[in-house]
Amino acid sequence: MVGAKTREGGVSLQLDQVRLDRPDFQLHVTAQLNAPVTAIFGPSGAGKTTLIELVTGLRRPTGGTIRLGSDVFCDHSRRIHLPVRKRRIGYVPQDLALFPHLSVRQNLLFGTPHKTELKTPVDFAHVTAVLELDVLENRRVPELSGGERQRVALGRALLSSPRLLLLDEPLGSLDLELKRRTLPFLRRLRDEFHVPMLYVSHDWAEVEALCTEVLVLDRGRVKYHGLVGPAGFEPATKGL
Amino acid sequence: MPYEDLYLVGFTALMASLGTLAILPLGLPLAWLLARHQWPGKTLVETFISLPLVLPPVATGLLLLQLLGRRGVLGRFLHETLGMDVVFTWRAVLAAVAVMSFPLFVRSARVAFEEVNPRLEQVASTLGASTWRIFWAVTVPLAGRGLIAGMILAFARALGEFGATIMVAGNIPGQTSTLSLAIYQAVETGQDDRAWRLLGISVAVAFSAVFIGEWLVRKRGRVA
Numbered sequence: 001m002v003g004a005k006t007r008e009g010g011v012s013l014q015l016d017q018v019r020l021d022r023p024d025f026q027l028h029v030t031a032q033l034n035a036p037v038t039a040i041f042g043p044s045g046a047g048k049t050t051l052i053e054l055v056t057g058l059r060r061p062t063g064g065t066i067r068l069g070s071d072v073f074c075d076h077s078r079r080i081h082l083p084v085r086k087r088r089i090g091y092v093p094q095d096l097a098l099f100p101h102l103s104v105r106q107n108l109l110f111g112t113p114h115k116t117e118l119k120t121p122v123d124f125a126h127v128t129a130v131l132e133l134d135v136l137e138n139r140r141v142p143e144l145s146g147g148e149r150q151r152v153a154l155g156r157a158l159l160s161s162p163r164l165l166l167l168d169e170p171l172g173s174l175d176l177e178l179k180r181r182t183l184p185f186l187r188r189l190r191d192e193f194h195v196p197m198l199y200v201s202h203d204w205a206e207v208e209a210l211c212t213e214v215l216v217l218d219r220g221r222v223k224y225h226g227l228v229g230p231a232g233f234e235p236a237t238k239g240l
Numbered sequence: 241m242p243y244e245d246l247y248l249v250g251f252t253a254l255m256a257s258l259g260t261l262a263i264l265p266l267g268l269p270l271a272w273l274l275a276r277h278q279w280p281g282k283t284l285v286e287t288f289i290s291l292p293l294v295l296p297p298v299a300t301g302l303l304l305l306q307l308l309g310r311r312g313v314l315g316r317f318l319h320e321t322l323g324m325d326v327v328f329t330w331r332a333v334l335a336a337v338a339v340m341s342f343p344l345f346v347r348s349a350r351v352a353f354e355e356v357n358p359r360l361e362q363v364a365s366t367l368g369a370s371t372w373r374i375f376w377a378v379t380v381p382l383a384g385r386g387l388i389a390g391m392i393l394a395f396a397r398a399l400g401e402f403g404a405t406i407m408v409a410g411n412i413p414g415q416t417s418t419l420s421l422a423i424y425q426a427v428e429t430g431q432d433d434r435a436w437r438l439l440g441i442s443v444a445v446a447f448s449a450v451f452i453g454e455w456l457v458r459k460r461g462r463v464a
Binding site for chain 2 (some may be wrong): 035055056058083085086087088089091092093096097099100103110111156157160
């Protein structure tokens, strides 16, 4: 287990001159992300979601390369674009996108069958126990509360045995009380499964609570990349 | 009900059902391509498949007759390779109802596919699902109500088809005669009793088809 931990924790995401033109700004990012949990922080419209979608492959950059470990996800000059489904990325979008016609259990298992060849797939019982999903398994998506949906989406992404988890404002849609109750699940996720995460947020309190490093974006540019905390970046206004 | 009427109802319902099923292998992927992708010639294809809706059915029938007759491109091929004749057989009835219903199904299916949130398909792909699996496990079930509604529409259209059928299949009692053709013939030959009886049957069949369809759509609505 310890071996797996270091191996998984050691995957690094390299963004080299990644460019994309958006109507209101140009995204232009170069960064190497190695931390267990890196926050992508910035005001809305900074390009956080765009950056995440470039990593998933749902968007194609107009330039640059994206690599995860030794795998080239995307290399514009060599016209390489690894199909989304081959990237092994666990993506939890802001709108969660749970499958409304499937049960919780079917949602959770959606990403697993094609990955049976993996030597160390993420264990179903482990995930459902950690996220307290075992009691929800037979429920239908429309019956779930906001916090429950959030956990199902996390579990579904995790159960696809991803090499990298991309969480886009996972607490964004929850009220304060639900945020307070859901945050410990994210901590457990981080500490139990050792899958590196990119955590998009515009709430500095979340970033401080979860992340070791932060990439600060503003209008598509990197403003800061480094440690979180007193020694590192502190936003001028915490409510940025 | 006399045996011949019973046969007539069975034959008509069978042709309408088979016609609706025959549309699916081509209609489903086509509707999906129209809903989800941009490709050259798309507008042309859209216009072409809508032709049976706007052309007089008799004109569509005439085109089919040209195409499927022994001297037609497709008709000759089928006759020479498979020894199969189409025109003035049940196969012609099937071809006529399928062609006439095709645009109705494709239009409904297209709207149904467009209403499925593409985010769900995108997330499915991040979970490692292939296009094929996404189509069958996400898109089709979520478009289910619209697809069923489209099939009902196609079935209903097929049930009442007249113009194209009479051109390409004729009106041969016991062979190619359908409910609408038989009603027309009954009126023409002064058999008013038979005409009224067949009218009653038509109403019953159409009513049950639409009723069952609505019920299916509702049932799915509760599930999804």
